[in-house]
Amino acid sequence: MPELPEVEAVRRGVAEHIVGRTIATATLTGHRVARRHAAGPADVSARVSGTTVVAADRRGKYLWLVLARPQDVAQALVIHLGMSGQLLVHRADAEPVRHTHASFAFDDGLSILRFVDQRTFGGLSLLPLVPDPYVPGPTPAERAAEPESTPEPAHRFGVPASIAHIGPDPMEPAYDQGAVIRVLKGRHTAIKRALLDQSVVSGIGNIYADEALWRAGIHGRRDCDALTKPALARVLGHAREVMVEALLVGGTSFDALYVNVNGASGYFDRSLDAYGQTGRPCRRCGTAIRREEFMNRSSHFCPRCQRRPRTPVSRPTAG
DNA sequence: CGTTCCTCCTGCTAGC
């Protein structure tokens, strides 16, 4: 469910309400919520207790809390919301909530942080932080030349070891659009598939892929290596732009499944031009927006503004 | 190696 703008809205809420507080206890329910954590849920509970949350960071759709313990190396509590995950800040004495898989209580006894996830595609893991592969540190020579230079890196504490394969997202300093275009030019696959592949550029999901392609006037089945560099730049520029606009209004919420830590919805669903607009007139040309199956999911596009390629890399399924 | 497909879940809605 949540894509970059929604995860960023959640991250900001966590930063506001949780950073600076010390975790007293963590309760994880069931094994599935920590299935990506090799040592299991009990290990997560044991090792986060007594740590202080010093930062809430994010790359693409991956969110993590930087946890510090005095005299110890910082760890990252990585949280992926999957399709239906929520992080909610509740009063310590609040009513139980269905589908709560993890709950964090703080030593001030005030509020609690809950991980609620209806479809259970999301999860938690605890990992060491490693240097960000996309933000190379200064070489020894550079350090010697500028001993007083202390630029603020994108991720002060590094990134969790588990997300080394996730590319930078379009909102972070480490993002290099030219590098992404060069990668895309070498891929023989549909442009929409590449946008959804988090290893190239992260943060884009089904909603914002459809919106970016609609804005660029490019059909999602067009082949990456057949698109010109300016066309690819247009798609990527629109992807960034549409996600920035969505973040400004709190993200896209169709229902109560996506909410901020306060339970507040975003309003970008009112501004969608393609996603979920099947049958509605295209805002540019009036042609009815069409829906088709793609990668076992849905794609929404204007058949006039976004011409289907003559020989798509992956053909539409019959029907 | 790169690319594509399938599966993991629960719940809501449309249609019979």
Added chain:
DNA sequence: TGCTAGCAGGAGGAAC
């Protein structure tokens, strides 16, 4: 009213 099929914001791992 009740049942069922279809669909939903994601991604990792298996299979080509």
